[in-house]
Amino acid sequence: MTQDSELDALVRMRIRGMRAALGWSLDDLAERCHLSPSTLSRLETGHRRIGLDQLTAIARALGTTLDRLVESADDADVVIRPHHDEVRGTTTWTLSREAGAHGLTVAKIRITRPVRRGTEELRVHPGRDWFTVLSGTVVLLLGERTIRVEAGQAAEFSTMVPHAFGCDGGPAEVIGIFDPDGRRTHLRPGE
Known part of the structure; x- marks a missing residue:
């Protein structure tokens, strides 16, 4: 898996996870970010590439920033060394x-x-x-x-x-x- 595809999978997982944490269905999020539920489903499952304009709208609807959705999952962000x-x-x-x-x-x-x-x-x-x-x-x-x-x-x-x-x-x-x-x-x- 390439670094780009790993980040892509991470972003999709974050979108799905945040949507679920808010208790929203695909329809709920789709309405808030002005996408169709089927488009949003394909974005979450990886059957469609996520465009920057879509990602920005999704981040805004989820109440987060684009930076937070695409930030690295590197262990350096987790482990605090003395x-x-x-x-x-x-x-x-x-x-x-x-x-x-x-x-x-x-x-x-x-x-x-x-x-x-x-x-x-x-x-x-x-x-x-x-x-x-x-x-x-x-x-x-x-x-x-x-x-x-x-x-x-x-x-x-x-x-x-x-x-x-x-x-x-x-x-x-x-x-x-x-x-x-x-x-x-x-x-x-x-x-």
Whole structure:
């Protein structure tokens, strides 16, 4: 099967699947995209080639975009691989591929390096950070304060306050939400 025919089959499956998920019959979708039910049936089953004008009308009727209907099904779109940073003592999984509302990014971080006041460079950047501890204990150096955040607890703070964080008593795992400045600082470009 060629790459074009694989994509063609994927698009047809997506159309049929979205139609079924909406609870629509062939007649329902055909009416909404101004095609005959028999034409739509032949498009879905592969007995007729899908024209760009038809695909655009079908996408609009299904409430999606043309891009979403024809996007690749590559495993890279599914599997999130970790990024290890030995120096910082972190392993990061960036969970949101595209920035969400207000440019926010969600990441899971495993922290293996302790943090000690006086030995850490406290960083400052615009914005706010938020994280919840999944396991272990995180020590957050925030200005002059040292804050322990235990499993099941969360922290949210202005990143204009000098800060650094690390683990205490063994590795810790967190889910963090970062604004664009926090992403650049904590997740590093290209992650």
